Amino acid sequence: MSDALWVALGASVGAPLRFWLGRRLDGALPWGTLAVNVAASLVLGLCVGWSVDGAALALVGAGFCGGMSTYSSFAVQTRDLGRGRGTTYAVLTLGLGLGAAALGYWLAG
């Protein structure tokens, strides 16, 4: 149960960091949201590669990475960007996110 407190602590840093970067960097494309989603995928890949578990995984993985990354904002932004830019944004986010997770996992190995 105490793992839930670590999750809360990690997310209470990750979520406002995402919001702050989004306000600064989101423009014609939501670069801030893209950056936090890719960065969180990289860090989570590192955690899994290093076999981080228990309280540390709760804090960094489920908390910080989960709180910093977002699917809901990503989906709403994709819709609002329209067909052309929305497709570019979605492809970039999914591709770079997957690549970042793989890179993190590989770097940890």
Add this chain to the structure above:
Amino acid sequence: MASSSRVLLAVAVGGAAGAVLRFLLGEVAPDGAGFPWTTFAINVVGCALLAGLELLPLARRSETWAAGIGPGLLGGFTTFSATSEQGRSLLAAGDTLLAGGYLLGTLAACLVAVGVVGRIAPPLPREDEM
């Protein structure tokens, strides 16, 4: 306009609550080795709720509450990093079709959810899309 530190605090508190909720759902129904249904469902539900944020009078009235519930609670509840890592893990296990189905299926289901709810809800202010 609400002070930006109050809005950031609301996002922090909401984000913590959303992430804990996601974590507890994962404890109750772990994703397991196949299709990560729990994370899939969390993301689809979170996307639908964010698209409908403006249906909530509290969110329409208060910038702080809108940020706490939208980018905070729902941003913390949904996760992109877990989806990427699960996709990577499925690919590494040789489940290419499952990985592709999961990554593209999540995107498609979330976009459909956002589109359907968006037909009945007013559009989000740009700040609450974050």
